[in-house]
Amino acid sequence: MTKNNSSPIKSYQNKVGKTLYMFRVFLGTDELTGKAKNTTRRGFKTKKEAELALARIKLQVSEGTYKQRSAETYQEVYDLWITQYEKTVEESTFVKTVGYFKNHILPAMGTYRIEKITIAICQKHYNEWASKVQKARTIKSYAKKVLDFAIIHGLIQTNPFTHVETKIKKPFAEATEQEHENFYTKDELILFLDHAKEHLDYKAYAVLRLIAYTGMRKSEALALTWNDVNFIENELTINKAIGRGKQTKLYLKTTKTSKPRTIKLDDTTLSNLKEWNKLQKQQYIKLGINTIKKNQLIFSNTKNEFLQPVQVQKWMYSVQNKYQFKRVSPHGLRHTHCSLLFEAGASIKEVQDRLGHSDVKTTLDIYTHVTKKAKEDAIQKFVSYLES
Numbered sequence: 001m002t003k004n005n006s007s008p009i010k011s012y013q014n015k016v017g018k019t020l021y022m023f024r025v026f027l028g029t030d031e032l033t034g035k036a037k038n039t040t041r042r043g044f045k046t047k048k049e050a051e052l053a054l055a056r057i058k059l060q061v062s063e064g065t066y067k068q069r070s071a072e073t074y075q076e077v078y079d080l081w082i083t084q085y086e087k088t089v090e091e092s093t094f095v096k097t098v099g100y101f102k103n104h105i106l107p108a109m110g111t112y113r114i115e116k117i118t119i120a121i122c123q124k125h126y127n128e129w130a131s132k133v134q135k136a137r138t139i140k141s142y143a144k145k146v147l148d149f150a151i152i153h154g155l156i157q158t159n160p161f162t163h164v165e166t167k168i169k170k171p172f173a174e175a176t177e178q179e180h181e182n183f184y185t186k187d188e189l190i191l192f193l194d195h196a197k198e199h200l201d202y203k204a205y206a207v208l209r210l211i212a213y214t215g216m217r218k219s220e221a222l223a224l225t226w227n228d229v230n231f232i233e234n235e236l237t238i239n240k241a242i243g244r245g246k247q248t249k250l251y252l253k254t255t256k257t258s259k260p261r262t263i264k265l266d267d268t269t270l271s272n273l274k275e276w277n278k279l280q281k282q283q284y285i286k287l288g289i290n291t292i293k294k295n296q297l298i299f300s301n302t303k304n305e306f307l308q309p310v311q312v313q314k315w316m317y318s319v320q321n322k323y324q325f326k327r328v329s330p331h332g333l334r335h336t337h338c339s340l341l342f343e344a345g346a347s348i349k350e351v352q353d354r355l356g357h358s359d360v361k362t363t364l365d366i367y368t369h370v371t372k373k374a375k376e377d378a379i380q381k382f383v384s385y386l387e388s
Contacts, residue, residue: 009050012042021050025057027066074117074146075110081149090253092243097142104129105143114150119160126164137166182332186343188325189336195323196315204315206276207299211312211330213269215337215355217241218330222307223252226277227294234270237262238356242306250306257358273298338363 008023022042030037039057044050060066078101086094108125109117122143130136144161151159184192189212197205211221219241228237239260243253255261265273276298284291289304301307312330320327328336334355341351352363 009047009054011047020044021047023050023054025054025061027057027061072113073110074112074114075106077114077150077153077155078106078110078146080153081146084149085145090243091245091251092253095245100135100139100142104133104139105146109143114147114155117147117156117160119163122160122164126166130166140164140166182328183335183339184326184328184332186340189333189340192319192323192325192328195325196319199319199322200315202276202279203299206272207312208315208330208333209269209272212333212337213266214263215334215341216263217256217334217356218309218312219243220255222297222299222309222312224298225295226298229265229270229273229298231270231274234265234267235262236265242309244309250308255356257356259356259358261353261356263354 008025009021010023011019011021014020020042021044022040024038024040027037027039029035041050041053041057044053057066082098082101085097089097108128109121112121122140125143126136126140129139133139140161144159147156147159147161150156193205193209193212196208200208207221210216211218214221214236216238220238223240223242224236224238228239230236237260238255240252241255242250245251280298281291284304287302287304291304297304297306299307316328316330316333319325338351338355341354346354348360348363351357352360355363357363
């Protein structure tokens with residue numbers, strides 16, 4: 001019988017075409033599962049270097065002193081963390097998080113040995129992120145989560161990101177033009193909706209009118225079904241939203257706060273919805289689609305599937321371009337609704353509940369804007385009184 005002298009050490013080419021060496025070695029049987037345990041080591045510059053490492057592992061295994069190598073690099077810890085993280089968040093949040101790591105964190109830190117990462121290294125990369133993107137603090141918070149995970153698993157003792165200074169002075173820049181405000185005044189909103197009704201089809205107008213008169217998020221409006229509308233009580237229940245998941249597919253998820261809310265609708269908005277309900281049945285029956293079902297989407301595409309969120313923005317921009325309106329986004333309609341509620345005398349609590357703000361700070365930020373406008377109006381009234 002011929003003896004098999006094949007070596008476990010193999011050569012391979014790395015990304016730049018350099019020849020390196022690797023091996024796979026048997027470690028014994030796992031006591032818990034009864035399955036064979038193996039480990040693979042790679043990256044050796046010479047075959048001799050690989051042979052020495054292989055002999056060392058075999059000796060440790062035979063003496064019972066070998067310890068399975070744990071995750072050593074930031075990338076390896078991230079790979080463990082992201083698998084667990086995916087189980088705890090919405091799919092849309094997971095996709096966004098993966099983007100932060102792919103575009104910013106892993107290119108900067110992926111190859112670092114986890115125990116060698118210092119405060120200075122973390123500060124350096126935070127400074128780089130802050131100089132390039134607005135969401136540097138968000139990126140830093142995600143980068144920190146991986147090291148928190150490493151602490152839990154006993155790989156490091158402390159998290160250097162905890163001590164990173166995020167208050168970085170920005171150089172003064174002379175304003176070249178007035179800051180754009182992403183909302184309409186009362187008169188601007190009325191005129192915008194009038195032109196939207198003239199220029200757009202009824203479905204598009206109904207979407208914009210609904211967002212403007214409820215302050216709901218675009219993602220919430222596009223997830224609405226007819227059973228969310230109570231035509232008797234003039235109420236609308238907001239308990240879901242659409243999100244963008246893996247492979248950019250749209251799917252149903254909970255609202256941003258995960259809490260449903262029921263709000264009142266004005267008579268005109270309710271009348272608009274009734275009119276669209278009638279038109280939808282007529283239009284979609286021609287497409288061979290039956291819309292008489294409880295979970296029928298109020299606003300859908302010609303295949304009766306979720307509308308792409310960008311479509312709402314396109315409708316708004318179409319009106320703005322045709323009638324020379326200032327550029328306001330769909331979220332700006334939500335801001336507009338919030339501002340006008342305050343101007344109409346609604347309380348902070350009433351506004352917070354109607355718009356579904358989880359943090360009252362968001363409501364107060366808009367309230368501050370409204371009171372600033374009120375102060376400007378007050379001084380104008382004072383001047384007008386003196387000069388009259």
